[in-house]
Amino acid sequence: MTSGKGAYMKRIRYSHLVFICIFTLTTLAPAESPRRVIIDTDPGVDDAMAILLALNSPELKVEALSVVPGNVEAPLGLENALKIVSLANRCDVIVAGGAQHPLNQKLITAKFWHGPNGLAGVELPAPKCKADPRFGPDLIIELVHKYPHEITLIPVGPLTNIALAVSKDPSIVPLVKDIVIMGGSISGGNVNGAAEANTYNDPEAAAIVLNAGWMVTMIGSDVGERTLITRPYLRELQAQHGPESDFVAALADFYLTRSEKSGYQGAAMYDPLAVGTAIDPTLVTLKAMHIDVETRGEFTRGETVANRMGSNENNVLHGDHYEIEGVIELKPNARVALASDAPRFLQMFIDRLKGK
Numbered sequence: 001m002t003s004g005k006g007a008y009m010k011r012i013r014y015s016h017l018v019f020i021c022i023f024t025l026t027t028l029a030p031a032e033s034p035r036r037v038i039i040d041t042d043p044g045v046d047d048a049m050a051i052l053l054a055l056n057s058p059e060l061k062v063e064a065l066s067v068v069p070g071n072v073e074a075p076l077g078l079e080n081a082l083k084i085v086s087l088a089n090r091c092d093v094i095v096a097g098g099a100q101h102p103l104n105q106k107l108i109t110a111k112f113w114h115g116p117n118g119l120a121g122v123e124l125p126a127p128k129c130k131a132d133p134r135f136g137p138d139l140i141i142e143l144v145h146k147y148p149h150e151i152t153l154i155p156v157g158p159l160t161n162i163a164l165a166v167s168k169d170p171s172i173v174p175l176v177k178d179i180v181i182m183g184g185s186i187s188g189g190n191v192n193g194a195a196e197a198n199t200y201n202d203p204e205a206a207a208i209v210l211n212a213g214w215m216v217t218m219i220g221s222d223v224g225e226r227t228l229i230t231r232p233y234l235r236e237l238q239a240q241h242g243p244e245s246d247f248v249a250a251l252a253d254f255y256l257t258r259s260e261k262s263g264y265q266g267a268a269m270y271d272p273l274a275v276g277t278a279i280d281p282t283l284v285t286l287k288a289m290h291i292d293v294e295t296r297g298e299f300t301r302g303e304t305v306a307n308r309m310g311s312n313e314n315n316v317l318h319g320d321h322y323e324i325e326g327v328i329e330l331k332p333n334a335r336v337a338l339a340s341d342a343p344r345f346l347q348m349f350i351d352r353l354k355g356k
């Protein structure tokens with residue numbers, strides 16, 4: 001009897017224990033497992049900030065960085081990407097080079113804004129992480145097939161690598177969970193009156209990506225320029241030290257000084273906001289619309305032209321003139337950011353990096 005009662009009590013205790021374990025796991029486990037992301041990048045001051053934000057965000061699992069020429073030439077971009085993951089002690093993240101030049105034009109680097117080495121002149125130690133031998137666009141194709149419907153692409157440079165990947169294997173389009181690009185603008189450019197730098201650097205690639213058949217989430221330069229890191233945020237970052245934190249503070253200081261000299265109140269958080277949107281889409285206000293990329297305009301090459309009406313007039317030739325015969329509906333191909341919750345995003349950025 002005693003042993004029987006003992007066994008009964010043990011069963012009760014065991015069942016309680018199982019219940020407590022299940023209860024604890026359910027209440028402590030995150031609502032979702034981390035989202036797999038590939039960041040296609042041209043590092044770049046704001047690229048470096050975006051990468052380090054992603055690496056310090058539990059919502060994301062950074063599977064790979066693919067490097068594209070843009071702010072700096074491709075070899076320097078690859079070296080910078082390796083230095084950034086090395087600084088974060090994250091050699092588990094695959095880093096691969098990709099295209100060496102835009103599809104159809106000469107590269108325009110942006111060392112004026114990003115410093116001679118692309119990283120604000122900050123000399124990081126030589127990278128301990130090694131480059132993966134795969135070609136960036138092929139790596140993207142491989143990972144999308146390995147994790148169907150799980151990968152979010154975050155291209156924050158010219159869209160050359162993504163265009164090469166979807167051109168080589170269009171079957172990846174429906175297998176990608178989401179694509180959040182930093183690029184374009186629906187209200188004026190940052191290179192000139194019309195074009196944003198990433199689309200200006202490879203308009204043909206941008207056109208391929210926008211027309212690939214997926215719904216692109218577009219974080220344009222116009223919204224980035226209303227999401228500014230300012231001196232008070234920098235001071236908060238500088239108050240706690242750590243290798244990543246000190247590096248980001250040095251980048252932000254350089255970037256702020258450069259922006260202030262050009263008459264801005266703060267520095268535009270272009271690429272970090274794209275990562276922020278992948279972390280929490282409620283940080284931006286999105287509107288579905290159709291976007292075309294201008295590839296020929298004399299003053300507008302590289303402009304992302306937004307159709308907010310969802311239609312074009314149908315003009316039909318009648319003798320010596322055209323007549324409007326109704327409208328042709330246009331399917332949206334992009335969810336375009338119209339605004340951001342800048343204070344909430346910037347506080348998240350600072351909180352996740354300070355002291356790291």
Ligand SMILES: [Ca+2]
Binds near residue numbers: 043044070157271
């Ligand atoms: Ca970039």
